[in-house]
Amino acid sequence: MAARGAFGLLKHGRLALRPLRRGIRIVQHLACYRVPGERRRCPACASPAIDHLEPLVSGRSSFRFGFISGCRRCGLLFANPLPDDSDLETVYSPGGEWGRHRQEEQEKQVSAGRLDALFAPIRGELRVLQPPADASVLDFGCGLGGMLDAFAAAGWRTYGIDPATKLAFSRHRELTVPPAEAVFDLAILHHVLEHVTAPLSILRDLAAAVRPGGFLLVSVPNIDDLPEHGDVKYCLRSEVHVLAYTSDCLAWLLAVAGFRVVSDARAPGNPRKRVVLGRRENVPLSGPPTPLRSGRAVLARYSATHAASSHARPRWLPVRVRAAYADLKRAEWRIQR
Numbered sequence: 446m447a448a449r450g451a452f453g454l455l456k457h458g459r460l461a462l463r464p465l466r467r468g469i470r471i472v473q474h475l476a477c478y479r480v481p482g483e484r485r486r487c488p489a490c491a492s493p494a495i496d497h498l499e500p501l502v503s504g505r506s507s508f509r510f511g512f513i514s515g516c517r518r519c520g521l522l523f524a525n526p527l528p529d530d531s532d533l534e535t536v537y538s539p540g541g542e543w544g545r546h547r548q549e550e551q552e553k554q555v556s557a558g559r560l561d562a563l564f565a566p567i568r569g570e571l572r573v574l575q576p577p578a579d580a581s582v583l584d585f586g587c588g589l590g591g592m593l594d595a596f597a598a599a600g601w602r603t604y605g606i607d608p609a610t611k612l613a614f615s616r617h618r619e620l621t622v623p624p625a626e627a628v629f630d631l632a633i634l635h636h637v638l639e640h641v642t643a644p645l646s647i648l649r650d651l652a653a654a655v656r657p658g659g660f661l662l663v664s665v666p667n668i669d670d671l672p673e674h675g676d677v678k679y680c681l682r683s684e685v686h687v688l689a690y691t692s693d694c695l696a697w698l699l700a701v702a703g704f705r706v707v708s709d710a711r712a713p714g715n716p717r718k719r720v721v722l723g724r725r726e727n728v729p730l731s732g733p734p735t736p737l738r739s740g741r742a743v744l745a746r747y748s749a750t751h752a753a754s755s756h757a758r759p760r761w762l763p764v765r766v767r768a769a770y771a772d773l774k775r776a777e778w779r780i781q782r
């Protein structure tokens with residue numbers, strides 16, 4: 446009888462401990478949440494001055510919540526954690542998801558009129574449809590070569606770099622990296638910088654490859670107008686478009702690399718995209734800016750004008766706790782084990 450009573454107490458005690466233990470694990474999860482691979486430095490300027498601005502679900506490393514993080518030094522917004530090297534290899538190698546997607550795509554023709562419109566703001570300095578003799582262009586991330594085709598038709602010598610597909614290189618010269626000599630009149634970064642994890646080194650490499658007075662075209666998703674167009678997944682997500690640049694941020698990174706912004710506007714006919722033109726010259730830097738103000742303002746205006754998802758609320762809680770709670774809800778089955 447005594448033994449049975451002791452057994453009952455023991456059993457009851459274990460049952461009572463179970464919710465207590467679960468509660469402790471939940472509190473620990475909320476208080477100490479860290480995401481595997483979480484970045485502590487800015488992927489562009491390497492500053493440790495990182496703020497977490499919103500929770501962001503991470504698709505590739507499945508079942509985790511990370512952050513939209515921002516850099517107080519250069520203003521970059523980025524998915525945190527970023528894809529690691531094996532993720533990038535999976536997506537961008539020739540047999541990877543991106544390469545297969547590109548090779549299955551129909552080749553997109555770029556008309557002379559579209560090419561002319563992209564460079565309209567600097568028509569007085571560069572007539573893309575009537576280039577100088579021996580003018581050469583490098584398209585970094587040229588894909589299937591649609592834009593290079595338009596340049597070649599206008600009389601440019603055309604060079605491309607693309608690790609994901611080789612289909613452009615039956616018609617255009619292939620490089621694996623930008624040359625260290627300043628030989629190009631123009632470089633193109635057409636929807637590349639949102640995909641990469643070290644943008645400043647690419648900008649510096651292209652600054653070395655473009656002759657003084659030459660030009661760089663950068664097109665990126667337009668996060669400055671996110672509250673107006675509302676396409677947050679196009680601007681920033683954890684898998685493909687992993688970095689987002691406000692105008693302030695991009696201008697500063699271009700200046701650090703050696704390009705002065707001469708035009709920054711919405712893409713013709715598409716408010717989700719922005720086209721920036723830079724001229725190769727050494728730009729004096731006027732001290733560190735505070736461009737994260739723009740990124741914060743854009744995200745706050747977006748949240749105010751669009752229905753916030755449940756993991757974005759309540760906004761008065763620290764972002765890390767909101768991410769931890771969202772992660773807990775997604776992974777609740779794990780806690781129960």
Ligand SMILES: [Zn+2]
Nearest residue numbers: 487490516519
């Ligand atoms: Zn930075």
